[in-house]
Amino acid sequence: MSEREIIRIENLNKSFGSLHVLKDINVSIYESEVMCLVGSSGSGKSTLLRCLNFLEKKDNGKIFIKGEEITPKTHNINNVRQKVGMVFQHFNLFPHKTVLQNIIEAPTKVKKISKSEAVEEAEKLLKKVGLEDKADVYPSKLSGGQKQRVAIARALAMKPNIMLFDEPTSALDPELVGEVLETMKELADEGMTMVVVTHEMGFASEVADSIIFMDEGRIIERNKPMKFFNSPKEARTKEFLKATM
Ligand code: ADP
Ligand code: MG
DSSP: OOOOEEEEEEEEEEEETTEEEEEEEEEEEETTOEEEEEOOTTSSHHHHHHHHTTSSOOSEEEEEETTEEOOTTTOOHHHHHHHEEEEOTTOOOOTTSOHHHHHHHHHHHTSOOOHHHHHHHHHHHHHHTTOGGGTTSOGGGSOHHHHHHHHHHHHHTTOOSEEEEESTTTTSOHHHHHHHHHHHHHHHHTTOOEEEEOSOHHHHHHHOSEEEEEETTEEEEEEOHHHHHHSOOSHHHHHHHHHHO
């Protein structure tokens, strides 16, 4: 793993009204690193991802992408989303667009890539996620696992520096979880930098380079999977693992 920093977060804080959801978050993510973010519901994992791609506005603190600070003044939301791809629990595909149209939407509208180039790239991405025969199908005709793989292809079409996944398999029937995790594992093997919020501890232990445990808005522990699962340092991590595994 190279040591090039892709994202650095410094002293990030976020509140919703009087609820202090992210408390002094400091974390760096390096090129080709797969970081899994775990913690109980309400600990602030989604809010952290959402602050990273400007879906939520942070209260204070700094976010750098490849050493460059990103603020609403220097980057509009489209700039940030070209750098940071995101995959959600509920896919968020455009229902009235075909699979292919979903994938070429942002590259043609936001990045102003020609349609023919965007289609060529989309076809490559569909092949990569194993859905080359679904280009002209509407999302409603796909299984949840297929929808999520389209969502991954759509995020990749912007050629982001990093991919964020927020519980990408939590809404899936159990038998469809594996195909999505497999696609994510292939991405990781290709060197994509990824932050993955997940309850899939098997995936985390197999694929992650590092695991972060969050509790009540703070990062409690960061460690390599072996150490994280076998010899957690903090009492709260131990409790969490006991409850989950
Ligand atoms: P996690 O993803 O770890 O389950 P979240 O980041 O979704 O946690 O939520 C952290 C806390 O912030 C929770 O208490 C949640 O209810 C609250 N929260 C999240 N989004 C909002 C919002 N838009 N408005 C008010 N409270 C929110
Ligand atoms: Mg969440």
